[in-house]
Amino acid sequence: xxMHKALKTAFLVALVSTLGLTACQSTxxxxxxxYLLPLTDAEQxxxxxxxxxxxxxxxxxxxxxxxxxxxxxxERQAFEFTLRNKPFSSENLxxxxxxxxxxxxxxxxxxxxxxxxxxxxxxxxxxxxxxALLALSAQLEGVTLPVNLxxxxxxxxxVGLQGARAYVAQNADHTRQLSGMINLxxxxxxxxxxxxxxxxxxxxxxxxDTPSFNADPKLRDALLALSAQLFGAQAHQRHAAFPGYPExxxxxxxxxxxxxxxxxxxxxxxxxxxxxxxxxxNDGYSQTINSALWTCLDEKNLTACDRFKEKHWGMIWHTQxxxxxxLLPILDGRLQRQLEQNVxxxxxFVTRYSLEEK
Numbered sequence: 001x002x003m004h005k006a007l008k009t010a011f012l013v014a015l016v017s018t019l020g021l022t023a024c025q026s027t028x029x030x031x032x033x034x035y036l037l038p039l040t041d042a043e044q045x046x047x048x049x050x051x052x053x054x055x056x057x058x059x060x061x062x063x064x065x066x067x068x069x070x071x072x073x074x075e076r077q078a079f080e081f082t083l084r085n086k087p088f089s090s091e092n093l094x095x096x097x098x099x100x101x102x103x104x105x106x107x108x109x110x111x112x113x114x115x116x117x118x119x120x121x122x123x124x125x126x127x128x129x130x131x132a133l134l135a136l137s138a139q140l141e142g143v144t145l146p147v148n149l150x151x152x153x154x155x156x157x158x159v160g161l162q163g164a165r166a167y168v169a170q171n172a173d174h175t176r177q178l179s180g181m182i183n184l185x186x187x188x189x190x191x192x193x194x195x196x197x198x199x200x201x202x203x204x205x206x207x208x209d210t211p212s213f214n215a216d217p218k219l220r221d222a223l224l225a226l227s228a229q230l231f232g233a234q235a236h237q238r239h240a241a242f243p244g245y246p247e248x249x250x251x252x253x254x255x256x257x258x259x260x261x262x263x264x265x266x267x268x269x270x271x272x273x274x275x276x277x278x279x280x281x282n283d284g285y286s287q288t289i290n291s292a293l294w295t296c297l298d299e300k301n302l303t304a305c306d307r308f309k310e311k312h313w314g315m316i317w318h319t320q321x322x323x324x325x326x327l328l329p330i331l332d333g334r335l336q337r338q339l340e341q342n343v344x345x346x347x348x349f350v351t352r353y354s355l356e357e358k
Contacts (some may be wrong), residue, residue: 001124028070032135032339038062039111041324042125050118051156053087059111060091061154066134067095070141076174079164079166083159090155092163099145102221103179106150106264107346108164109133110157110185110255115318123324124271125317126157128335131186132343134345147179150348153196154255157185164255165207172209175262183268184243187314188338189327190287191269192310193236197222197252197262197267203252205261212263219267220248220351227345236345239274240280251283269345271338277303292330293321303336 029035036163038045039059049056064074072095080089090112109129112123121127133151140149154163168175187193197217205211220238227236238248245251256266270284278286291297293314296305304310316322 001123001342002259020070027136028141030135030138030345033336035066035131035134036123036127036339037324039130040121040123042121042206047121049111049113049122050116051112051114051159051162052090056090056112058154060093060153060155063111063130063134064093067093067137070138072137077154077167078171079162079170081159081162086337088156090163092152092154092167093347094150094152095138097145097149097151098148099147101147104148104150104174104177105131105179105350106152106181106259107136108152108154108183108255110154110163112156112158114158114324115192116225118318119320119323120318121323122213123271123327124189124322125186126184128186128188128339132187132339132346135343139343140350143351145350147350149323157255158210161255161258168208168258172262175259175264178259178264180267181256181259181263182219182223183254183266184342185254185268186271186317187342188271189331191273191289192271193341194239194270194339195227195236195267195273196239196270197338199249199250199251199255199263200246200297203257203261208258208261211261214263214265215249215264216262217248219265223267223349226349227354230297230345230348231341234341236269242274244281245274245283269342273314275302276314277301278315285317287316288314290314290330300317
């Protein structure tokens with residue numbers, strides 16, 4: 001197989017870093033694309049990372065090695081969970097970047113994946129979030145921030161948000177004092193870049209000892225305002241209102257939910273397309289109108305030509321399409337552009353803004 005030049009470069013950079021070849025090593029890459037292949041490619045990297053698996057542990061060690069190569073001190077918090085009556089273990093990892101202010105902001109991404117039996121390698125869900133987290137870490141090295149920042153890699157998201165739930169339980173006092181949490185999950189691939197806040201209807205909040213649900217959109221709106229300033233017509237959006245989903249809010253299916261349940265304002269960066277009427281309506285679970293990801297798309301109504309015969313529904317997550325060798329030829333330069341835009345937004349946000357002013 002002929003490897004895409006950018007992907008080959010990314011793999012070699014990450015390999016050198018992982019092996020600790022520091023004598024001739026350049027500084028860690030600030031390009032998010034340089035972290036995506038080593039994490040998600042089956043032949044040249046780790047590949048699929050099922051929760052609790054050896055591959056997930058390998059991914060955790062790789063993430064820790066990347067942060068350590070940047071000079072950060074990595075904290076690791078193990079947790080246990082049960083799946084189909086069998087015990088499993090995973091862990092969360094985080095680094096702290098102390099700023100000048102008294103407030104603390106968490107930016108998090110889960111590093112496990114699912115859908116491996118369908119062929120998914122978790123490149124979009126959620127290699128993209130991890131790549132952004134690592135690139136942001138490299139860009140912030142030596143930068144003085146107006147706010148304290150904690151960057152968190154969460155395990156076992158795909159089996160009930162186990163990592164996020166364990167994080168808020170193990171760090172209860174810390175969590176209650178947070179100014180906000182930004183969740184990076186599936187941040188590239190879809191037709192549109194969105195920023196959501198928590199749903200106006202409280203989530204179930206299972207496992208949260210003292211639920212105090214927070215649906216305040218202030219963090220979302222501050223990010224949206226900055227995105228508009230930075231990117232103009234290509235800025236991140238609030239999705240329009242659809243049945244079950246008021247404008248700009250999201251469900252409780254990702255790692256932001258335990259934080260919102262713990263009283264923390266959240267913002268959730270995501271690339272998808274709420275305008276598509278998918279299998280379950282306009283819920284964002286159909287990511288693209290690209291015809292390669294449909295059996296037959298009704299372009300006028302943005303839904304399947306035949307709901308009973310449709311096999312793909314424009315879905316990337318958890319499917320055979322969630323891998324770079326499938327998506328790069330289909331989506332051309334979209335993945336790179338979206339990844340860079342998300343990281344630029346995050347960098348500008350944490351370096352320009354004090355959350356006390358919001």
